[in-house]
Amino acid sequence: MATHAHHHHEHHGHDLADAAQKALTAAGEQWTDMRADIFAVLATFDKPASAYDIADLVSQKRGKRVAPNSVYRILDLFVSNNLASRVESANAYLANAHPGCLHDCIFLICDTCGSATHIDDDSLTGNVRKAAEAAGFHAVRPVVEVRGTCADCD
Template sequence: MATAHKHSHHEHEGEALITAAKRSLEEQGERWTGMRAEVFEELAKHSRPVSAYDIAENLSNQRGSRVAPNSVYRILDIFVRGNLANRIESANAFLVNSHPGCRHDCIFLICDDCGAADHIDDDRLTGALRNAGTEAGFAEVRPVVELRGLCGSCAR
């Protein structure tokens, strides 16, 4: 079995993750508003991909007032552009990036049974995809690679 070329980065969790996300977003010239903090904290609570609708519903319940899914989508789009979150295209859902500020292309592994999601890094594979897109005339190429199957727990 081939070994993936690992991209080295530091994984954050808890308050360290929130601090790293805030710092990364502000370094990109974006503001860390109260609503953005709430959306990020809610997203960070989930180990599985979560939809903007689920985040909006959870925040609405916490606040006692309605949070519009469109507002959450706009914030999540900022997070994806800023590398604070990843969009899981096949599930129309989002997953927190546990290493904000570290730019690289992830290969997502999504369990068809339990919905768990994880990622691996293989810079050779994603680099080849990026190069192929660039050679085809595309600019700002961003590979999105998702592998679906059964996680180790569900495959047993």
């Protein structure tokens, strides 16, 4: 499978949080302490995390219970502003390591270890968009998920 090679600046740690904050404020949204805490916790996961997992860790960090519904709302904001991606089949989220670069999501999900690798292939997702348009459907943002076994578990 050919993926289009373009170079992302992969952000990590504080650099990732700074990039996320800049992207969100550039979109006209506020970077609140709660949003910062949720993003910081989300960014620690190397596998897709549920809102409940994130709520538990943010609750521990803040010393008071944070409702999963509040986390869901913020995660939806992050997804709509390209700070996070949602793995639809797992109802779980991953921080976007390059929030300034918008691509349709293609996830390779391992059924054994639960890892989700995000790849970019603009020609593939472009064809998905074209097929949707040909069927009279306006695709907002295609998400392609391929389930199987990763190289580490194979």
